[in-house]
């Protein structure tokens with residue numbers, strides 16, 4: 001049997017994503033390469049640490065991050081993106097020489113902005129972003145198959161040791177994901193349109209419907225089992241996580257929102273003037289996108 005990818009893997013932040021990675025890394029399916037010889041879990045929440053112990057999804061729980069990273073050959077930060085800088089600064093002096101520092105955060109330029117200036121020369125930075133998740137959070141929400149058939153985007157800065165990038169990619173491949181390297185700025189623009197803007201719209205439409213129900217005392221929410229219901233699933237996502245994403249991808253998100261607003265205005269105009277061809281064309285484009293997602297097995 002081949003060596004595990006990492007001797008000791010430390011995960012900081014054992015919520016939905018960290019606990020899903022921990023669950024998968026704790027499994028040793030026959031024939032598959034082991035992700036790590038030892039999994040160490042660390043979370044600033046005592047409750048989360050307790051749950052990880054009860055669930056048995058790590059070999060060791062160490063609430064002190066400076067101790068948790070000791071002798072780890074890979075540390076993956078799985079905390080909200082607004083907390084990444086502080087956690088990285090705290091653990092940096094305690095990382096083993098030659099260690100890999102990675103993360104799973106949804107915004108990548110902000111990660112590089114915060115961590116590159118404090119990065120030690122003997123530590124390899126391999127930022128990552130698994131494009132997989134749900135609206136639930138916390139250690140109980142995770143599951144080992146979360147990353148199967150999903151993408152994991154890696155945004156290593158220029159000059160990063162290719163061997164370190166390959167080991168992080170191998171970890172995600174063992175989780176069932178396909179990995180691809182991408183420039184951080186490009187990542188943030190793509191994610192702004194496919195993930196961050198849809199969440200912004202979902203939070204906003206739920207707020208608008210709620211205001212309307214208050215104002216009119218009508219049944220807006222009672223009869224919500226329509227298109228609106230799909231928005232409410234996304235709108236149930238964690239407020240701290242999404243506040244951090246919006247604030248850390250401000251530029252790209254505002255650009256996509258401006259483009260969306262223009263396109264929504266164009267649709268409003270077509271409805272006002274009865275431009276059926278325009279309306280049908282827009283709806284058909286939506287259907288075509290849905291069809292191609294189904295064909296790509298990403299729906």
Ligand SMILES: NC(=O)C1=CN([C@@H]2O[C@H](COP(=O)(O)OP(=O)(O)OC[C@H]3O[C@@H](n4cnc5c(N)ncnc54)[C@H](O)[C@@H]3O)[C@@H](O)[C@H]2O)C=CC1
Pocket residue numbers: 012013014015016017018042043044045048078079080081083087104105106107129130131132133134135136137138139238241245
């Ligand atoms: N939820 C999702 O669908 C996805 C989330 N992500 C990214 O993954 C990261 C984690 O997200 P989730 O697992 O969903 O969040 P979560 O809210 O389920 O878990 C976050 C965990 O981090 C812990 N934490 C917070 N600050 C900490 C600190 N300073 N030190 C140690 N632990 C700390 C919390 O106690 C919590 O247990 C975020 O950066 C998010 O942007 C990436 C892909 C999908």
Ligand SMILES: O=C(O)C(=O)Cc1ccc(O)cc1
Pocket residue numbers: 105106130131132133134135195234
């Ligand atoms: O639950 C959903 O619809 C998601 O979109 C999950 C998700 C949330 C954040 C990410 O950075 C990636 C995936």
